[in-house]
Amino acid sequence: MAVVTPDSCRETYDVIVVGSGAAGGQTAYTLTMAGATVLMLEAGRNYNPVAETPMFQTNGTAPIRGGATPDKPLGFFDSTVGGGWVVPGEPYTSASKNEAEQFTWWRARMLGGRTNHRGRISLRNGPYDFKPYSRTGLGFDWPIGYEDVAPYYDKVEMLIGVYGSNHGLENTPDSTPGVLLPPPKARAGERLVQKRAKALGLPVIPIHRAVLSVRQDADSIPAKLHPGNPRAQRILAEAMRQRAACFWATECGRGCSIKANYQSPTVHLPPALATGNLDILTDAMVREVLVDGQGKAKGVIYFNRHTGEERKISARVVVLAAGSCESVRILLNSKSARFPQGLANSSGLIGQCIMDTVGAALTGQVPLLENLLPHNEDGAGGDHVYVPWWLYREQHAGELDFPHGYHIEFTTGRHMPGLATAGNLGWLTGGSYGQSFKEDARRYYGSFLSFAGRGEMIPNKDCFCELDPEVKDKWGIPVLRFHWKWSEHELRQVAHQQKTFAALIGAVGGKVNVPPAADPLKAIRPGGNVKHEVGGAHMGADPRTSVTNAFGQTWDVKNLFLTDGATFCSNADKNPTLTIMALAWRASDYLLEEMRKGNL
Ligand SMILES: Cc1cc2nc3c(=O)[nH]c(=O)nc-3n(C[C@H](O)[C@H](O)[C@H](O)COP(=O)(O)OP(=O)(O)OC[C@H]3O[C@@H](n4cnc5c(N)ncnc54)[C@H](O)[C@@H]3O)c2cc1C
Ligand code: SF4
Numbered sequence: 001m002a003v004v005t006p007d008s009c010r011e012t013y014d015v016i017v018v019g020s021g022a023a024g025g026q027t028a029y030t031l032t033m034a035g036a037t038v039l040m041l042e043a044g045r046n047y048n049p050v051a052e053t054p055m056f057q058t059n060g061t062a063p064i065r066g067g068a069t070p071d072k073p074l075g076f077f078d079s080t081v082g083g084g085w086v087v088p089g090e091p092y093t094s095a096s097k098n099e100a101e102q103f104t105w106w107r108a109r110m111l112g113g114r115t116n117h118r119g120r121i122s123l124r125n126g127p128y129d130f131k132p133y134s135r136t137g138l139g140f141d142w143p144i145g146y147e148d149v150a151p152y153y154d155k156v157e158m159l160i161g162v163y164g165s166n167h168g169l170e171n172t173p174d175s176t177p178g179v180l181l182p183p184p185k186a187r188a189g190e191r192l193v194q195k196r197a198k199a200l201g202l203p204v205i206p207i208h209r210a211v212l213s214v215r216q217d218a219d220s221i222p223a224k225l226h227p228g229n230p231r232a233q234r235i236l237a238e239a240m241r242q243r244a245a246c247f248w249a250t251e252c253g254r255g256c257s258i259k260a261n262y263q264s265p266t267v268h269l270p271p272a273l274a275t276g277n278l279d280i281l282t283d284a285m286v287r288e289v290l291v292d293g294q295g296k297a298k299g300v301i302y303f304n305r306h307t308g309e310e311r312k313i314s315a316r317v318v319v320l321a322a323g324s325c326e327s328v329r330i331l332l333n334s335k336s337a338r339f340p341q342g343l344a345n346s347s348g349l350i351g352q353c354i355m356d357t358v359g360a361a362l363t364g365q366v367p368l369l370e371n372l373l374p375h376n377e378d379g380a381g382g383d384h385v386y387v388p389w390w391l392y393r394e395q396h397a398g399e400l401d402f403p404h405g406y407h408i409e410f411t412t413g414r415h416m417p418g419l420a421t422a423g424n425l426g427w428l429t430g431g432s433y434g435q436s437f438k439e440d441a442r443r444y445y446g447s448f449l450s451f452a453g454r455g456e457m458i459p460n461k462d463c464f465c466e467l468d469p470e471v472k473d474k475w476g477i478p479v480l481r482f483h484w485k486w487s488e489h490e491l492r493q494v495a496h497q498q499k500t501f502a503a504l505i506g507a508v509g510g511k512v513n514v515p516p517a518a519d520p521l522k523a524i525r526p527g528g529n530v531k532h533e534v535g536g537a538h539m540g541a542d543p544r545t546s547v548t549n550a551f552g553q554t555w556d557v558k559n560l561f562l563t564d565g566a567t568f569c570s571n572a573d574k575n576p577t578l579t580i581m582a583l584a585w586r587a588s589d590y591l592l593e594e595m596r597k598g599n600l
Contacts, residue, residue, distance in 0.1 A: 003046055004039075004279045006304070006311050013039040013279075014595065016300055016315040018286045018330065020044075021113025023321035023564035025264030025272075026156070026581040030588035032277035033232040036595070039313060040278060041302050043285040043322075044082045044109030049116065049266050053079065053255035059418040067419030075418070079116040079255035079263075082109035089474035093481045100521055103465075103482035104528040105325065109305075111282055112265040113323060114531065115577070117253050119382050120210040120261050121409065122162045122578040124153050126171030128392075129572035132458070135396075136403045138489070139458045140353075140569040143541040143550040146173065152582035154179050157208075158221050159236075160262040160581070161243070163380070164208030172388045181213045183384065184248070187377045189369055189412025189449055190385045196507040197387065202500075207386040207409070210262035210578075211252065216240045232275070239271040251416070252381030261381065287477055288334040289318050289343055289560060297343075297560040308475055317559045317591060317600050321584065324566035325354065325465055328536040329480050332467050344554035349547050350537050351465045354482075355571035357532040358406060358455035359525040360494045364505030364512045365428060369412070369447035377413035377446065386410070389573055402492035406455030406573045408500070414446035421445060427513050451504060453497035456573045458489050459535060463527065484527035494520040532576050534565030551590040552583065559600045563587050 014036040017024050028038050054077045059066030062076040069076070073084050087107050094102045108114045127146040132139040154176045163181040166174035183206030186194060194204035218240035226232035243259040243266070252261050259266040272278040284302045290312065292298045299314035320327040328351050334343035342350055389405030422441035429440040462485035467478040498516035505512055517523040540546020543555035552567050554560045563584035565576050594600045 002273055002276070002279045004281055006281065006284075006309075009039060009279060009281065009313060010037065013037045013313075013315040015039075015317045015319055015591070016041060016313065017319045017321055018300065019113060019320070019322035019326070019564065020111050020269070020280065021108075021115050021264055021321070021323060021564075022577045022580050023584045025112065025115065025268030026584035027319050027321055027563045027588050028278055029268040029272045030585050031592065032272040032275045033226060033229065033235070034592050035277065036592060037277050038272070038279070039315065040280045041284040041286050041300065042111050042280065042282045043305060044111060044113070044282065046282040047081060047111040047116065047265060049079070049112070049255040049263050050257050050259070052081070053257040055250050055254065055257050059416060065419040074117065074253060077251070077254045079253060080108045080110070083107045090479070091471060091473065092479050093468045093471050095481055095483045100486070101484050102526055103484040104526050105482070105533070106528070106531045107323070107326070111280070112263050112269075115262065115264040116255050118577060119575070120252060121383065121575045122157070122160075122208045122210045123407070123574035124173045124175070125149070125572045125574050125579050126173050128171045129570065129574065132404065132456075132570045138403055140538065140540070142569045143539055143546075148550075149579070149582050149586065152586045153578065155225055155585055156578060156581045159225060160210045160267050161212040161216050162208050162210050162578075163206070163213040165206045167203070167205050169203065169205075169388055170392045180208070183207075184213055184380050186385050187379055187413045188372065189366070190410070192366070192368060192508050193410065193412070193449065193504065194385060197504060200503055200507055202387050202390055202504070204385050204387055207383045209380060209382055211380045211382070212243060212245045212260045213380065215245045216243060235271045235274045239274065242270070243267070246380050248376075248380060249378050250381055286322070286330055287475075288330060289320070291334075291336055291338065291343065291557065295338055295557060297557050303475065316595065317561065319561045319563055319591075320566075321563045324534050324536050324564050324568070325480060327562055327564055327566045328465060329467075331537065333477060339556070344537070344547055344556045344560060346556050347544060347547060349545075352461070352536065353459035353538060354463050354465055354533055354535045355457045355459050355568070356528050357530040357571060357573070357575070358457050358490045358493055359453060359530040360497045360520075360523040361450060361452040362498060362501035362505065362512060362516055363448055363450040364508075364510035365444065366447050366449055366505075366508050366510035368509055369449075370443050372414070372446060375414070378415065379413075383409055383411070400496065402489050402496060404456035404458060404489070404493070404573070406453045406493060406497055409452045409454060411450045411452075412448070417445070424513070449505065449508065449510060451501040453494070453501070454530065454573055454575065455490070455493050455497065457571055458487065459570065460485070460487050462487075465536065482527070486521070486524060486527070490524065491520040494524045498523055532571065534568035534571050534576050537562055537566040538569045539567040540569070552587040553590070561587055561591060
C-alpha cells in the first residue's frame with residue numbers, strides 16, 4: 001500500500017490525479033492497471049472502510065440514539081468522517097440573500113470522498129439524455145451519444161458490481177446480458193406500491209445499485225475488462241476475491257467493511273495500489289495547476305491541510321477529479337500571465353451552467369402496513385425498486401407543462417430504530433402517552449412510505465459559480481460564490497412530482513401528514529441539496545462554446561483533463577455517478593493512447 005508522504009513521493013509521475021472519489025478512483029484505476037505511474041492527491045484524511053466502518057453498532061449505543069447533529073448531519077454512524085455541509089475553515093458563499101436562491105454544498109474530505117456514503121444508485125443515462133437540445137430545444141447536446149458510453153457502462157458495472165435487471169423500457173437502457181448481478185426481492189411496502197402503481201400506469205422495477213447481491217465472477221470478469229493484460233487480470237481477480245456478498249443487514253451509508261458495496265477505497269484503490277504504480281498522498285489540498293512557458297500543465301501546488309506547508313510536484317499530465325465545483329475552483333484559482341481568467345477558460349465558461357438534481361418528497365402513512373408480523377426488512381442497505389420516468393410519449397406529444405422527466409425513489413420498511421422512529425406520531429395517536437404510546441409506536445413502526453423525486457434540471461444562466469472577490473478560506477485561497485435560481489421548468493416538474501406522490505399514497509390506501517405544498521418553491525429542495533452537482537466546465541465539439549473535448553481534455557491545455565462531473569452538458573434524472581465513472585474510464589483510455597502516441 002503506497003500511501004506516501006511529501007518526502008517519499010517520486011520526483012515526477014506520468015499523471016497527477018486530484019481527488020480520490022468516483023472520478024479520481026476510476027481514473028487512477030484505469031491508468032495504473034495499464035502501467036502509468038500516478039500520484040493521487042487527496043485533501044481529506046486517509047480512510048480505511050474495512051477497519052473503520054461501524055457496521056454492527058446499534059443506534060442505541062450512540063449519542064442521541066445516532067440522530068443527526070451539525071457535525072454529523074447524516075447521523076452519528078454515517079461514513080462521512082471529514083466534511084459535510086460545513087467544512088471548518090473552508091467556507092463558500094451565496095450571492096443572494098434570498099433563501100430560494102441559496103446553493104448548499106456537501107463536501108466529504110476523506111479518502112474516497114462522497115463514494116463512502118453515496119446511495120449507490122447506479123442508473124445509466126439513456127440515448128435521449130445525451131441529446132436534450134435536439135429533443136426539446138433546451139440545454140445542450142453532448143458531443144457523444146449513448147453508443148459511445150455504453151461499453152464503458154458495461155465495464156464499470158462489471159468492475160464495481162451492480163444489481164438490477166433489464167426491462168427494455170424507453171430511455172432506460174438495458175445492460176449487456178450477464179453484466180448485472182441479480183436484484184434483491186422487493187420488501188413488503190415496495191411490493192404493495194408495485195401492485196397498486198400499475199393502476200396509475202407507473203412501472204415499479206428493480207433499481208440498479210452498486211451492491212454485490214452475489215459474489216463477483218473473479219474467474220471471467222478480469223479478462224473481459226483487461227484483455228491482453230494478464231497482470232491486470234491477476235490483480236483484479238485477487239481484489240474481487242476480497243469482496244464478500246452483501247449479508248442484507250446494515251446501512252450502506254455507514255460504509256461496508258466487507259466491501260460488498262462500492263466505495264472508491266474498497267473497490268478502485270486496492271487493485272490500483274497493487275499494481276505498484278499508484279502513490280496516494282492524503283491531507284494534500286491542491287491549490288493550483290502550474291503551467292510552463294508553452295502553456296502546458298507541468299504539475300500542481302498543494303499544501304498540507306494541517307500544517308499549511310506548501311509543495312510542488314510535477315507530472316506529464318494533470319487530471320482534476322476533485323468533484324465538479326472543486327475542480328472549477330482549482331481552475332479559476334490557477335491564474336497566470338498567460339491565463340489571467342483562470343486555466344482552460346478561454347471560452348469564459350468555467351463555472352457556468354452548474355446543475356443539481358430536481359428533488360422533492362412526500363411521506364404517507366399506510367394502515368395496511370401497520371402491525372405487521374416482526375420480520376427483517378433491512379435488505380441491501382438502500383432501495384430495491386424504483387419508478388423510472390414513464391411519460392416519455394406524453395411529454396413528447398406536448399401533454400405535460402414541463403420538459404424532461406424524473407424518476408421516483410422510495411423508502412419503506414422496518415429499519416433499525418433510531419431517534420426519529422417513534423417521533424412525530426401525534427397526528428396519528430392523538431397524543432397517546434405511557435403504555436398506550438408504546439403500543440402505538442409498535443403499531444405504526446414500519447408503516448410509512450416516503451417518495452422522493454429525482455428529476456432533470458435544465459442548465460440555465462442564473463446557476464453558476466465564480467471566485468468570491470472577498471472571502472478566502474483559512475489558507476487565503478479565494479472561495480466559490482454560488483448563484484442559483486430554479487427556472488419554471490423545474491418548479492412545474494416538482495408540482496407534477498407532488499401530485500404523483502399524493503396519488504401513489506392514495507393508491508396504497510395511505511394518508512399524508514402534511515399535504516403537498518401548493519407552492520412548488522416550498523417543496524423543491526435547495527440547489528445542491530440532492531448532492532448531485534455537475535457541470536461548470538462542460539464538454540463540446542467547439543472550443544469557443546465548451547471547455548473540454550469529448551474526452552474531458554481541456555481545449556486550451558492539452559495535457560490537462562477533467563474526469564469528474566464538471567464536464568456534464570446536462571444532468572439527466574439518472575443519478576450521476578455511474579456516468580462519471582464511465583466517462584472517467586473512457587477519458588483515461590484516450591489519455592493512455594495519447595501518451596503512447598507521444599502527444600502528451
Ligand atoms: C449522501 C449522498 C448520497 C448520494 N447518493 C448517490 C447515489 O445514490 N447515486 C449517485 O449516482 N450519486 C450519489 N451521490 C453523489 C455522489 O457521491 C457523487 O456524484 C460522486 O461521489 C462524485 O464523485 P467525484 O469523484 O466527482 O467527487 P467526490 O466523491 O466528492 O470526490 C472528490 C474528492 O476530491 C477531494 N478534493 C476536493 N478538492 C480537492 C483539492 N483541492 N485537492 C485535493 N483533493 C480535493 C475531496 O476531498 C474528495 O475526496 C450521493 C452523494 C451523497 C453525499
Ligand atoms: S447492506 Fe450489504 S452492502 Fe450495504 S453495508 Fe450492509 S453488507 Fe454492505
